[in-house]
Amino acid sequence: MTISEKQAGAATPTVSRLRKDAVGLVGVIFMAVATAAPITAMTGNVPIALGFGNGLGVPAGYLFATIVLTVFSVGYVAMAKHITSAGAFYGYISHGLGQIAGMVAGMLATLAYVVFEASIIGFFAYSANDTFKSLANVDIHWLWFAFLGLALNAVLTYFDINLTAKVLGVFLVTEIFMLGLTSVVTLFHGGGPDGLMASSLNPVNAFMTNGLTAGAVGLGLFMCFWSWVGFESTAMYGEESRDPKSIVPRATLVSVVGIGLFYTFVSWMVVAANGVKAPEIAAKEFAGIFFNPTGELVGVWAVDLFKILILTGSFACAMAFHNCAARYLYALGRENLIAGTGRTLGATHPKHGSPHIAGFVQTGISVVLILAFFFAGMDPYLHIYTLLAVLGTLAILIVQSLCSFSVIGYFHVKKKHPETANIWRTMIAPLVGGVAMLYVVVLLFQNQEAAAGEASKTLLFKLIPWIVLAFAALGAGLAVYLKARNPVKFEIIGRVVLEDTLERD
Numbered sequence: 284m285t286i287s288e289k290q291a292g293a294a295t296p297t298v299s300r301l302r303k304d305a306v307g308l309v310g311v312i313f314m315a316v317a318t319a320a321p322i323t324a325m326t327g328n329v330p331i332a333l334g335f336g337n338g339l340g341v342p343a344g345y346l347f348a349t350i351v352l353t354v355f356s357v358g359y360v361a362m363a364k365h366i367t368s369a370g371a372f373y374g375y376i377s378h379g380l381g382q383i384a385g386m387v388a389g390m391l392a393t394l395a396y397v398v399f400e401a402s403i404i405g406f407f408a409y410s411a412n413d414t415f416k417s418l419a420n421v422d423i424h425w426l427w428f429a430f431l432g433l434a435l436n437a438v439l440t441y442f443d444i445n446l447t448a449k450v451l452g453v454f455l456v457t458e459i460f461m462l463g464l465t466s467v468v469t470l471f472h473g474g475g476p477d478g479l480m481a482s483s484l485n486p487v488n489a490f491m492t493n494g495l496t497a498g499a500v501g502l503g504l505f506m507c508f509w510s511w512v513g514f515e516s517t518a519m520y521g522e523e524s525r526d527p528k529s530i531v532p533r534a535t536l537v538s539v540v541g542i543g544l545f546y547t548f549v550s551w552m553v554v555a556a557n558g559v560k561a562p563e564i565a566a567k568e569f570a571g572i573f574f575n576p577t578g579e580l581v582g583v584w585a586v587d588l589f590k591i592l593i594l595t596g597s598f599a600c601a602m603a604f605h606n607c608a609a610r611y612l613y614a615l616g617r618e619n620l621i622a623g624t625g626r627t628l629g630a631t632h633p634k635h636g637s638p639h640i641a642g643f644v645q646t647g648i649s650v651v652l653i654l655a656f657f658f659a660g661m662d663p664y665l666h667i668y669t670l671l672a673v674l675g676t677l678a679i680l681i682v683q684s685l686c687s688f689s690v691i692g693y694f695h696v697k698k699k700h701p702e703t704a705n706i707w708r709t710m711i712a713p714l715v716g717g718v719a720m721l722y723v724v725v726l727l728f729q730n731q732e733a734a735a736g737e738a739s740k741t742l743l744f745k746l747i748p749w750i751v752l753a754f755a756a757l758g759a760g761l762a763v764y765l766k767a768r769n770p771v772k773f774e775i776i777g778r779v780v781l782e783d784t785l786e787r788d
Contacts, residue, residue, distance in 0.1 A: 307530065325553075330569040330572055335495070336492075342554060344504050349540065354715050363518055363527070368614060371516070397649075401653055406668040411423075429653050433646055435598070441639050461588060466548055469555055477558040509676055513607070608641075673731055680724045
């Protein structure tokens with residue numbers, strides 16, 4: 284059962300609308316790819332995977348991840364053709380697996396996107412401090428950059444979603460240009476000291492520790508999958524897009540395949556540029572595997588530009604996650620499951636159509652998180668970025684797994700839309716995708732200490748699984764309580780959509 288604005292009237296206040304027809308296909312793709320943050324993913328994750336994971340097999344790892352996530356997306360876009368909701372996973376899982384599972388997913392997805400903004404702001408603040416010191420010889424405390432980033436996010440996302448899409452588009456084009464420039468120059472140069480090293484693309488190498496004496500395949504593969512977090516945000520903008528039935532599926536597939544091929548190419552060229560010693564260099568110099576070839580093949584000016592674009596790219600990523608978090612808070616709030624949230628979190632700006640109150644709440648939460656880490660004496664990169672990224676990634680991977688199984692539940696258990704259902708698209712692909720996602724969750728559990736690095740010694744790291752479990756239990760508990768005490772509100776969980784984005788025939 285889907286609850287429209289009119290049907291929900293007895294249980295909720297009038298649903299405030301997000302701005303309709305505000306963004307097109309290109310805008311949705313820009314926001315999804317910006318959330319995946321190519322320059323942050325490449326410079327942050329490739330060195331770890333290369334130096335401590337599957338070594339020279341990193342490009343093959345990205346190719347493997349591309350295939351798995353494309354399979355996952357097949358079922359995801361099948362749901363998107365019939366259901367549009369700012370809550371994305373929340374709405375899909377509620378329709379496919381029921382309201383209790385939907386509420387669990389809603390709480391976990393909200394947790395993930397809420398902490399992701401603070402996580403990326405930590406990386407942004409660290410990068411800004413380092414960039415200003417290296418390029419301008421000015422030492423400004425990272426906390427000021429964190430506040431600046433959060434303030435800009437709050438202001439820019441307050442307005443029409445088109446403004447955000449334009450800002451993200453500019454940043455995204457520049458960071459892709461920089462990564463692409465170094466990679467293309469390396470390709471035409473014939474690679475580095477050992478040539479193009481095409482063998483690093485062999486899928487078999489994704490599951491081996493090539494060139495490493497003490498690597499961990501699981502860590503390498505996890506870092507590859509981690510690089511994609513955020514691509515699924517295409518569905519969150521469905522209610523604001525011009526033709527969600529067409530735009531969301533197309534934007535999702537373009538984002539997944541496009542990001543995947545780009546990641547595979549860039550990581551391959553990084554390996555080729557550094558040669559067989561790439562794992563050794565990555566373990567010692569991290570981003571040096573990008574900066575050294577760029578300086579040699581393009582010029583010193585390009586290294587400086589690279590550092591600046593890492594800064595702007597991380598800011599763009601934080602802004603994209605701010606948008607995601609605000610829309611999840613809005614999607615939960617507009618259902619008014621907790622009295623008063625419908626007119627606060629679930630409200631939209633009368634002129635801009637943005638979830639402005641949810642956005643300000645998200646900013647407030649991020650400020651509290653940043654200050655908590657600051658007063659605890661923690662580092663913006665080693666602790667804020669790393670710990671919150673591991674927490675959010677664990678939560679969102681669980682939700683992605685549930686989403687895959689919800690496709691099977693929706694089309695084959697509940698027998699919805701038989702014209703869309705088929706064995707491959709809505710049964711086999713989601714099953715394979717769901718199992719693969721669970722495998723990545725296992726990889727995270729097995730390699731979380733390596734992924735967290737020095738931060739694994741902290742209390743927060745030890746609490747991460749319990750925090751995820753607590754939010755899942757909170758979601759399940761709220762749903763069960765409403766089912767027993769307020770069945771009308773229980774039926775609304777994950778089901779409030781507007782009339783023109785009602786579950787489509």
